[in-house]
Amino acid sequence: xxxxxxxxxxxxxxxxxxxxxxxxxxxxxxxxxxxxxxxxxxxxxxxxxxxxxxxxxxxxxxxxxxxxxxxxxxxxxxxxxxxxxxxxxxxxxxxxxxxxxxxxxxxxxxxxxxxxxxxxxxxxxxxxxxxxxxxxxxxxxxxxxxxxxxxxxxxxxxxxxxxxxxxxxxxxxxxxxxxxxxxxxxxxxxxxxxxxxxxxxxxxxxxxxxxxxxxxxxxxxxxxxxxxxxxxxxxxxxxxxxxxxxxxxxxxxxxxx
Numbered sequence: 001x002x003x004x005x006x007x008x009x010x011x012x013x014x015x016x017x018x019x020x021x022x023x024x025x026x027x028x029x030x031x032x033x034x035x036x037x038x039x040x041x042x043x044x045x046x047x048x049x050x051x052x053x054x055x056x057x058x059x060x061x062x063x064x065x066x067x068x069x070x071x072x073x074x075x076x077x078x079x080x081x082x083x084x085x086x087x088x089x090x091x092x093x094x095x096x097x098x099x100x101x102x103x104x105x106x107x108x109x110x111x112x113x114x115x116x117x118x119x120x121x122x123x124x125x126x127x128x129x130x131x132x133x134x135x136x137x138x139x140x141x142x143x144x145x146x147x148x149x150x151x152x153x154x155x156x157x158x159x160x161x162x163x164x165x166x167x168x169x170x171x172x173x174x175x176x177x178x179x180x181x182x183x184x185x186x187x188x189x190x191x192x193x194x195x196x197x198x199x200x201x202x203x204x205x206x207x208x209x210x211x212x213x214x215x216x217x218x219x220x221x222x223x224x225x226x227x228x229x230x231x232x233x234x235x236x237x238x239x240x241x242x243x244x245x246x247x248x249x250x251x252x253x254x255x256x257x
Contacts, residue, residue, distance in 0.1 A: 006237060010034050011028050011036070011090070012036050012087060012089065012125070013037045013089075014037065014093050014125065015094030017041045018198070020228045020229065020232075022225065024093055024228075025048075026048075026057070026059075027230070027232075029052060036080040036083070037049075037060070037062075038061055038063055038072075039094070040066055042064040046063065049061045067124065068120050068121055087136065087139060088136060088140065090139070090141045092141070092142070093232075096113070099156060118160075118165060129141075133184050139183070140235060140236045141175060143168050143187070144165075145166070146161070146165035146190055146192075147249065149162065149165040149166040149169045173186075176245035185240070185243065189250055190250065190251065191223055191250045191251060192216070192217065194225060194228060216257065217254050222252075223250065235248070
């Protein structure tokens with residue numbers, strides 16, 4: 001694409017080290033945004049950052065950064081404002097979840113940690129950027145729910161994940177309402193299973209898992225991080241200026257059966 005759809009925009013994109021966050025950060029920078037990203041995995045973030053800079057992209061990163069810690073989130077936001085003068089876009093791609101069935105799930109290390117890794121990280125980042133978007137006269141927040149906010153994940157212990165992503169879906173609708181008077185838009189993307197560093201080992205090694213996932217998809221392939229990043233790019237851009245409180249199901253048709 002020759003058009004720079006995010007020219008002049010300042011974006012925070014969490015989760016630089018891999019998967020959807022990496023795809024969004026690179027795509028946004030290639031589309032003209034000045035991007036500040038982060039990751040808890042410092043070596044992974046450093047590798048992506050080096051490649052981006054070699055490409056000449058306007059991309060910075062804070063790492064290691066634990067988005068469940070308010071101080072780390074403030075550090076990310078303060079760096080962005082100090083370096084670029086404001087914030088137009090927030091993409092909350094980073095998340096962490098534990099997968100276990102209810103009878104096996106530990107309350108502290110799995111249930112609570114998943115809700116922190118899927119809900120707290122969104123709340124803290126949104127709260128931190130909110131006043132800066134208000135001063136900017138508006139902005140776009142892109143959060144990630146999941147197909148599992150709508151349906152159970154057959155054969156998988158995804159209880160905490162379903163709860164967390166259902167919470168993101170509901171929270172984002174409320175953010176859209178609260179942000180409307182400030183020109184702040186908030187939307188969600190709900191992917192089905194996307195091939196990332198986190199999901200590939202299970203897809204490759206758990207008998208029958210890939211086949212179970214693909215059996216639900218009308219388009220007979222799994223998603224890629226770039227599939228998701230293109231939707232995030234639209235939602236972050238001025239093209240989506242009348243889009244808020246919306247959820248985009250990017251799932252190959254899996255939830256439409």
